[in-house]
Amino acid sequence: MKFVWPLAMSLLLFILFAPATAEAQGKAISLDNPSFEDMPRHSMTPRYWSNCGSPDESPPDIQPELTFQVSKPAYAGATYLGMVVRDNDTWEAVGQLLSEPLQLGDCYSFSIKLARSLSYYSVSREKNVPANYIKPVKLRIWGGFGTCDKRELLDESPLVSNPDWKEFEFKFEPGASYTHIVLEAFYQTPSLFPYNGNLLLDDASMIEPLPCSQEIAEGPQDPEPTNQPLASVTPRSPDPVVTRVVTEPKNTPTNNQEASSTSLAGVKRSEMTAGKTITLDDIQFEADSSRIIPASLPALEELRNFLANNSDVIIEVGGHTNGWADARYAETLSTARAKSVADYLVRKGIPRSRVRYKGYGKEVPIDTNETAAGRKRNQRVEIKILDVR
Known part of the structure; x- marks a missing residue:
């Protein structure tokens, strides 16, 4: 009988604390x-799904449907x-709308079957002639606070070129407690010109909570979402190349050191006055990232050497995007990129x-x-001279 009391206490503690632990790990979210x-x-979008595409164009399609000669059997x-x-x-x-909001600070896994149809015939909008929308595209997953609100890009797939169904897995750590999700077909990035392509989606999983790995917890230096509500927008990703200005040629290590001063x-140093703006050379970023x-690195080191050799110069690093992005997205991305350069220095x-x-x-x-x-010229990093003491 002396073992009954410890066993009973253990069972009681498990009953009391197990529900709280499960709650702390978050709830699975269904679609x-x-x-x-x-x-x-x-x-026509399937039931329970809303059209969030370009407003002047037709909605997505429920396939397989003979109009576009898409005949692939469904996965599920x-x-x-x-x-x-x-x-x-x-x-x-x-x-x-999600069954439960995503939770700030939690991490999630999600999977969906994706494929590309080898035939998706329609009309080229640019040329007004028949076209096969066959080029590979990717899936982007957004979180937001309204049906088509794309507040934060949670994750994206690589290009989907496989003609057979394949499971694609995603992991994300939302920057806010988003109530809605958007699934978006998008071009290869970087892509200087839009093209005709297709993406097939089937058998989406539940959005499952999972322990935040180190990779997700630390994360890249990407744009951080704000907590202020936005109108429903459809941002176009800026091209990843930020600057295109030719660097002043250097001949020898001695000339490098001398020029950096x-x-x-x-x-020239003598031309630098307060308000002077200088476009840097060859500072580039990964697509949709800071x-x-x-x-x-050579351009960053040139800037660092100049500042190290001219301790009286105070600068502002300015980030700029092209005009394809939504205004808030462009501001967020350009700020994150400017911060990356400043943090490096x-x-x-x-x-x-x-x-x-x-x-x-x-x-x-x-x-x-x-x-x-x-657009390449507009997407750039600039240095503004704030003061020369």
Whole structure:
């Protein structure tokens, strides 16, 4: 009998604390109609899903449906969702209310079956001729506070080129307690020109809570969402290349050291006055991210050397995007990229008091956004001289 009391206490403690532990790990979140079941038809979203695509274009399609010659059998059930991207810079998306909000600070896993149809015939919007929308695209997953509110890009797939169904897995850590999800077909990035492509979706899983791994917890230096509500928007990703200005040629290590003291990106030290703006060379980032790619290190080191050799100069790092992005998204991304450059300089020994940063979004273009070349010029990093003591 002496063992009965410890055993009873253990059972009591388990009963008392097990529910709280399960609650702390979060709830699984379900989607309504996760396999997109409905009557096959074009230009109509499946039940419980709302059209979140370009407003001047038709909605996605319930496939398989003969209008576009898509005949692939469903992975689960009888039907699936077909979405396209178009050569007139429009694309399709669907959204819905989640059964439970995503929780700030929690991490989640999600999977869905994706494929590409080898035939998806429609009309080219640019040329007004028959076209096969066959090029691979990717799936982007957004969190937001309204049916089509794309507040934060939670995760995205690689290009989906497989003609057979394949399971794609996603992990995300939301920056807010989002109530809605948007599934969006999108172009390959970087992509200078829109094109015709398709994406098939079926058998979405529940959104399951999981322990936050180190990779998710630390995360990249990507744009952070705000907690202020936004109108429903459909942002276009800016091109990942930020700058295109030719660096001043260097001949020898001695010339490198000498030039880093007297000029920056071709601008002489004697020409630098308060308000002077200098466009940097070759600072590039990963697509939709503020991660600086390794090819940018020479330009960053040139800037660091100049500041180290000119301790009287105070600068602002300014980030700019092209005009394809939604205004809030562009401001957030440009700020995150400017901060990445500023943080690099501080890590390399430049006092924080001499390096400030600001994101200007798409508000200060230097060229047209109607051409690829113009968009490249607009998406840039600039240095503004704030003071020369």
